[in-house]
Amino acid sequence: MTERAEQVWRDEFERLSAKRGALAPKLVFLPTWWPGRSVAFAYFNLIAIGSGLLRAPPDVRRYLLAHELGHIERGHTLGQVGYWASVLSAVAIGQLLPPALATAPIMAVLMGAVAWLSLGETRREFEADDVAAARFGDQLVINGLNWMQARRSEAASKLSTRRLERRRAHLAASIRGI
Ligand SMILES: [Zn+2]
Numbered sequence: 395m396t397e398r399a400e401q402v403w404r405d406e407f408e409r410l411s412a413k414r415g416a417l418a419p420k421l422v423f424l425p426t427w428w429p430g431r432s433v434a435f436a437y438f439n440l441i442a443i444g445s446g447l448l449r450a451p452p453d454v455r456r457y458l459l460a461h462e463l464g465h466i467e468r469g470h471t472l473g474q475v476g477y478w479a480s481v482l483s484a485v486a487i488g489q490l491l492p493p494a495l496a497t498a499p500i501m502a503v504l505m506g507a508v509a510w511l512s513l514g515e516t517r518r519e520f521e522a523d524d525v526a527a528a529r530f531g532d533q534l535v536i537n538g539l540n541w542m543q544a545r546r547s548e549a550a551s552k553l554s555t556r557r558l559e560r561r562r563a564h565l566a567a568s569i570r571g572i
Pocket residue numbers: 461462465518519522
């Protein structure tokens with residue numbers, strides 16, 4: 395049953411990814427023990443799909459693949475690695491600093507750096523959604539974001555709410571012919 399579900403994803407992935415060769419995007423499935431079952435992400439040229447997404451509806455599957463391919467197409471995946479590395483190092487530095495040095499100004503600088511990098515994260519998510527919307531329309535992205543939002547934690551839902559609002563505004567503007 396799982397193998398069949400994975401095959402459906404592979405077939406759709408083949409249809410969507412035109413690139414061939416050594417650096418062609420590859421699809422991998424995360425094991426069931428992976429923390430966060432409803433995750434999808436791109437890392438270098440890999441697109442990873444969590445086990446909780448295997449039976450997602452066809453339009454959600456298409457949206458997720460188009461969005462993750464968008465990250466690879468726009469060269470985001472190295473930036474994402476840099477983002478997480480800097481979040482982790484900010485947390486590590488915050489914990490390693492002697493209490494006397496972990497003062498409000500220093501922590502403010504660290505948190506500012508994380509916030510600045512988060513802006514890049516937001517922009518990258520917007521761009522990957524733009525790629526998916528340009529290919530399959532705003533409604534597909536809205537459907538996909540809605541479906542994912544119902545499965546996401548509170549922390550992740552703030553950004554997905556912004557992405558939904560942005561996509562709905564784009565759809566409304568295109569209906570008005572702007
Ligand atoms: Zn993304």
